[in-house]
Amino acid sequence: AQTVTQSQPEMSVQEAETVTLSCTYDTSESDYYLFWYKQPPSRQMILVIRQEAYKQQNATENRFSVNFQKAAKSFSLKISDSQLGDAAMYFCAYRSAANRDDKIIFGKGTRLHILP
């Protein structure tokens, strides 16, 4: 079974600085998708960024980028120029690309604090 591990329960970063959230996963599959979701205090689940495993190029979305290391099964999220609105719980997530298994498996989350 696939698992997602986020080893940092909480992190803090100064406003305007850069922070990296770590995520590792375990799977025997070769084709899958990886995601970072943001859950602010409103508890809405917001997609931040997504990576297809077959793509070597790291995904980027404005201030958010990932470092995808397929061999190491690592998928970290870098937030540049941190803003107060980035304060939230961040979940790393995995989804198989196999035909009949497409539920999302989440990590335990990393709570990110932004210090003004």
Added chain:
Amino acid sequence: AAGVIQSPRHLIKEKRETATLKCYPIPRHDTVYWYQQGPGQDPQFLISFYEKMQSDKGSIPDRFSAQQFSDYHSELNMSSLELGDSALYFCASTLGPRGGPDTQYFGPGTRLTVL
């Protein structure tokens, strides 16, 4: 753009009562997923439907049932509620064949409190 709609947003029930949660997917989305997020926990997959048929099942109690209707909206029915059922229930939707590249988009969630 239209998003996933869930109703009600908040629900308070007594133990042993029943509850029905509704999910209206993004227009044209044919696949719906239900997740349960307990306090301080990550979301856990409950059940999913594709084209009105159950397609996958996770750790959903037997007291819960769900279905997807012809207009693709879905309902999660919960009976004999227990204190431990208090959680945020998310619905997510996507379009496309199973295992396809489409992203699951989440609704705002229904916060269920069981007293």
